[in-house]
Amino acid sequence: xxxxxxxxxxxxxxxxxxxxxxxxxxxxxxxxxxxxxxxxxxxxxxxxxxxxxxxxxxxxxxxxxxxxxxxxxxxxxxxxxxxxxxxxxxxxxxxxxxxxxxxxxxxxxxxxxxxxxxxxxxxxxxxxxxxxxxxxxxxxxxxxxxxxxxxxxxxxxxxxxxxxxxxxxxxxxxxxxxxxxxxxxxxxxxxxxxxxxxxxxxxxxxxxxxxxxxxxxxxxxxxxxxxxxxxxxxxxxxxxxxxxxxxxxxxxxxxxxxxxxxxxxxxxxxxxxxxxxxxxxxxxxxxxxxxxxxxxxxxxxxxx
Amino acid sequence: xxxxxxxxxxxxxxxxxxxxxxxxxxxxxxxxxxxxxxxxxxxxxxxxxxxxxxxxxxxxxxxxxxxxxxxxxxxxxxxxxxxxxxxxxxxxxxxxxxxxxxxxxxxxxxxxxxxxxxxxxxxxxxxxxxxxxxxxxxxxxxxxxxxxxxxxxxxxxxxxxxxxxxxxxxxxxxxxxxxxxxxxxxxxxxxxxxxxxxxxxxxxxxxxxxxxxxxxxxxxxxxxxxxxxxxxxxxxxxxxxxxxxxxxxxxxxxxxxxxxxxxxxxxxxxxxxxxxxxx
Numbered sequence: 001x002x003x004x005x006x007x008x009x010x011x012x013x014x015x016x017x018x019x020x021x022x023x024x025x026x027x028x029x030x031x032x033x034x035x036x037x038x039x040x041x042x043x044x045x046x047x048x049x050x051x052x053x054x055x056x057x058x059x060x061x062x063x064x065x066x067x068x069x070x071x072x073x074x075x076x077x078x079x080x081x082x083x084x085x086x087x088x089x090x091x092x093x094x095x096x097x098x099x100x101x102x103x104x105x106x107x108x109x110x111x112x113x114x115x116x117x118x119x120x121x122x123x124x125x126x127x128x129x130x131x132x133x134x135x136x137x138x139x140x141x142x143x144x145x146x147x148x149x150x151x152x153x154x155x156x157x158x159x160x161x162x163x164x165x166x167x168x169x170x171x172x173x174x175x176x177x178x179x180x181x182x183x184x185x186x187x188x189x190x191x192x193x194x195x196x197x198x199x200x201x202x203x204x205x206x207x208x209x210x211x212x213x214x215x216x217x218x219x220x221x222x223x224x225x226x227x228x229x230x231x232x233x234x235x236x237x238x239x240x241x242x243x244x245x246x247x248x249x250x251x252x253x254x255x256x257x258x259x260x261x262x263x264x265x266x267x268x269x270x271x272x273x274x275x276x277x278x279x280x281x282x283x284x285x286x287x288x289x290x291x292x293x294x295x296x297x298x299x300x301x302x303x304x
Numbered sequence: 305x306x307x308x309x310x311x312x313x314x315x316x317x318x319x320x321x322x323x324x325x326x327x328x329x330x331x332x333x334x335x336x337x338x339x340x341x342x343x344x345x346x347x348x349x350x351x352x353x354x355x356x357x358x359x360x361x362x363x364x365x366x367x368x369x370x371x372x373x374x375x376x377x378x379x380x381x382x383x384x385x386x387x388x389x390x391x392x393x394x395x396x397x398x399x400x401x402x403x404x405x406x407x408x409x410x411x412x413x414x415x416x417x418x419x420x421x422x423x424x425x426x427x428x429x430x431x432x433x434x435x436x437x438x439x440x441x442x443x444x445x446x447x448x449x450x451x452x453x454x455x456x457x458x459x460x461x462x463x464x465x466x467x468x469x470x471x472x473x474x475x476x477x478x479x480x481x482x483x484x485x486x487x488x489x490x491x492x493x494x495x496x497x498x499x500x501x502x503x504x505x506x507x508x509x510x511x512x513x514x515x516x517x518x519x520x521x522x523x524x525x526x527x528x529x530x531x532x533x534x535x536x537x538x539x540x541x542x543x544x545x546x547x548x549x550x551x552x553x554x555x556x557x558x559x560x561x562x563x564x565x566x567x568x569x570x571x572x573x574x575x576x577x578x579x580x581x582x583x
Contacts, residue, residue: 052409054581077411084409088402092318101311105410109307148406 005030005156005188006051011060013046019212020046024060026207026217028190033182035203035220036192037297043212044192045085048160052082082158087145091134095125095144098133099151106152116151123147138165146177157181158190163198171198178202196297210301223296230290231270233261236283244280248273262290308412308420316424321393325386325432333439336375337447367451368444369469373545375440384487384512385505386432391425391491392504395576399499404581418576422492422569429488430481437477455545462546476544483538486561487512489568496575499583534564
């Protein structure tokens, strides 16, 4: 179950004199929720468009399920579905007709009525199946986008910013759906996003891209371990605490930030550090681990 | 492939703009017939004024066939615009709406998708011309009755007997459809590199206008290129209202129009296959 179903090698796109994406080397394993992180304009959408054959790359190759995308396109895309940026539909047609069109492009014939209705039901749109898409809200179009992606039972779904424009409830629903797709249906999800907490909550592996170049790739757990010893101290008085922490041998990398004091401490030494501070009559309000994806992302992209 | 063509036709005929052509024709033809009903006698008298001094003309010459011929001559300038309205939207419309992001990530080759769209465009073009044919002949015969047809052209007059007219007109409309395919192919080609629906219509009509101007320009320096312009052959349908047919002219025109169709289709395919979908 650890086979690679998407592999890109030196994938790049040059627009005039600017590389929109360069040397993108991705490996997505079967069963992953693969987070593709990067700030706006980093090259995420360009990379996804190349992987889905919407854009012809300037350099590199894409392999999907072992097939070369540019030599065996139809076989490579047979088990792939996706939403690239916002989902757009034939607004003058009903949701049902849109599903039929998309399904027939993949299957070579219209999907069964039952299948369409079941898929629309998953995203809560079965009652609006016969309404024209132009009457749908943005959130409904987003859900219809997920429905069309699910329709032909793909093994890999590429989602480009799937929660864009959704309200918090909608975002939560999409996140839950992504987890369900992987756990219940065994679908691999490639999730591109600039929302760090979104990726942190659902992704098992991730890659970070910035200014068109891929910076890092690996399992979320392993990548976050790099910062596992960082803690945020909410204490008073600040100056006294800074002095005290500097004297403790097991503490290093002390820095004062707007949030409080950040320091590197082995988690097993935290009780003794707190004990020292309390003994010195410092008020300790909280000590929190500081190894969120956001921290890691900002550090690695040099934004801190 | 049939499945793809079916859905392209479904999409085409689900759009409001597709019916603008049929509505325009459906309104214009009855208006022309109404005017003909009131003023038509004078019109036919004017057309036959030189003949009446030398020939004795009897029977119903101002009949449905004559009306259909007059309408075909009259509408031939406007029909290309109605065709470009739909053909020019086939690719640019999807680019603008962003639906290429939905369809071109599927395991179907771009060539098949383009061919399905092209065939749907040609079928729309044919259906519009057939619509004009049915309405002008049907309504014409219903209102004005039937009879022989006097066809006038640069070389003189031809009197076609009523019994053969159905075959002449069938052939004329087949040739008309073939020449209108060039307009559809041109608009389709332009829509492959433009991302709005208005551009292809304007560019198509501009190209046709320029070609027509050159075709009718009485200047010796352009005489050599005239035979190669598609506008020179757009009225090939008039050859079907002759007796006997001039097969050399018909063959040359059909081949040149066919070459334009092939060239526009080939160029569109080349562009579409390489096109980056950025919308």
